Amino acid sequence: MKIFIDTADINEIKEAKSLGVLDGVTTNPSLVAKTGKEFEPCIKEILEVVSGPVSVEVFATDHDAMVAEAREYATWGDNVVVKVPIIKEGLKAIKTLSSEGIKVNVTLCFSPMQALLAAKAGATYISPFVGRLDDVSHDGMELVRQIVEIYANYAFDTEVLVASVRTPLHVVQGALMGADVATIPLKVIDSLLKHPLTDIGLENFQADWEKRKA
Numbered sequence: 001m002k003i004f005i006d007t008a009d010i011n012e013i014k015e016a017k018s019l020g021v022l023d024g025v026t027t028n029p030s031l032v033a034k035t036g037k038e039f040e041p042c043i044k045e046i047l048e049v050v051s052g053p054v055s056v057e058v059f060a061t062d063h064d065a066m067v068a069e070a071r072e073y074a075t076w077g078d079n080v081v082v083k084v085p086i087i088k089e090g091l092k093a094i095k096t097l098s099s100e101g102i103k104v105n106v107t108l109c110f111s112p113m114q115a116l117l118a119a120k121a122g123a124t125y126i127s128p129f130v131g132r133l134d135d136v137s138h139d140g141m142e143l144v145r146q147i148v149e150i151y152a153n154y155a156f157d158t159e160v161l162v163a164s165v166r167t168p169l170h171v172v173q174g175a176l177m178g179a180d181v182a183t184i185p186l187k188v189i190d191s192l193l194k195h196p197l198t199d200i201g202l203e204n205f206q207a208d209w210e211k212r213k214a
């Protein structure tokens with residue numbers, strides 16, 4: 001499973017990168033706004049640090065304007081993936097952009113049929129938002145399971161990217177289901193590594209070693 005970090009904060013990206021297991025980054029307008037930086041310099045700073053895929057979201061909501069923004073983003077780096085929302089105009093834009101060889105991450109996916117259409121249009125990634133579904137009492141990970149199964153039935157190349165991750169369990173379940181990618185906030189990446197028995201075990205090993213020297 002590939003691990004992306006879900007943030008536009010350059011310090012968080014550098015910290016995650018230093019762990020040596022980071023494959024890419026996803027951003028969205030809310031995450032960029034949180035940094036207090038202007039959009040273009042914020043994204044370009046990320047592109048200087050990350051060589052893996054960096055998802056950058058369009059602001060427009062009609063086909064022509066989305067495609068124009070996407071073409072501009074694509075000039076910023078070979079690793080730019082354009083994020084397009086799964087609305088009618090977005091679907092048309094996915095088709096246009098994928099035909100031009102521009103990679104597309106289809107965002108705001110909340111149903112298996114949205115995922116099927118995105119794949120048919122040539123999406124590189126589909127992003128089911130599991131945490132936001134859980135928030136409204138739906139089972140976010142059940143959507144991931146359905147998408148993985150549908151894509152396998154028809155041998156689509158589109159990668160399933162678990163998004164809106166809130167807990168380590170989302171990542172565990174995504175990995176068990178065979179999701180290709182999880183995009184994860186830094187605090188959840190940190191908690192993937194933590195186990196109280198690891199900490200207690202290490203403390204005991206160190207204490208026993210110190211006793212021996214005394």
Ligand code: E4P
Pocket residue numbers: 006026027028107127129131132163164165183
């Ligand atoms: C995905 O690419 C989105 O940026 C993100 O995962 C949304 O997560 P949220 O629901 O925590 O805002």
